[in-house]
Amino acid sequence: MLYRGIVDVVAATHFAFIAYVVVGGFLAWRFPRTIWGHLVAVGWGFGTILVGFHCPLTYAENWARRGAGMPELPDGFIAHYLTGVLYPASALGTVRLVAAGCVVVSWVGYAVLAQRHRRVGSEAV
Numbered sequence: 332m333l334y335r336g337i338v339d340v341v342a343a344t345h346f347a348f349i350a351y352v353v354v355g356g357f358l359a360w361r362f363p364r365t366i367w368g369h370l371v372a373v374g375w376g377f378g379t380i381l382v383g384f385h386c387p388l389t390y391a392e393n394w395a396r397r398g399a400g401m402p403e404l405p406d407g408f409i410a411h412y413l414t415g416v417l418y419p420a421s422a423l424g425t426v427r428l429v430a431a432g433c434v435v436v437s438w439v440g441y442a443v444l445a446q447r448h449r450r451v452g453s454e455a456v
Contacts, residue, residue: 333398334395334396334397334398334399335395335399335401337391337395337398337399338392338395338396338399338401341388341391341392341395342392342408342412344388345386345388345389345392345408345412346412348372348376348388349376349409349413351369351372352369352372352373352375352376352377352430352434353430353433353434354433354437355368355369355372355373355437356369356373356433356434356436356437356438356440356441357433357437357440359437359441360437360440360441360444363441363444363445363448366441369437373434377431380427386407386408388408389404389407389408392404392408
């Protein structure tokens with residue numbers, strides 16, 4: 332029972348992390364200091380795809396699954412929970428491009444807002 336709960340918590344954390352990677356830059360529009368955490372999250376998130384970093388959340392979930400008597404994730408978190416479930420496997424490339432596009436748009440928006448904020452701040456002096 333305990334291990335099953337850990338599986339659920341780790342899976343929920345993984346979903347939240349992926350959501351933060353995709354849309355966390357927009358959060359920085361309101362809370363500018365969060366951009367640094369978003370930079371790290373994006374680096375890690377895209378590193379797992381582009382470089383092949385191993386995700387500690389996947390390891391943690393597989394550990395808890397073994398403890399709960401459940402099979403491990405066969406191909407990783409995204410392949411198990413998202414690809415073929417939320418979108419067809421044939422759309423994986425498109426989904427990755429859309430996610431990357433969200434990050435780029437959020438960072439461009441952040442830069443514009445930061446520049447505007449600096450300009451307004453310098454005019455007040």
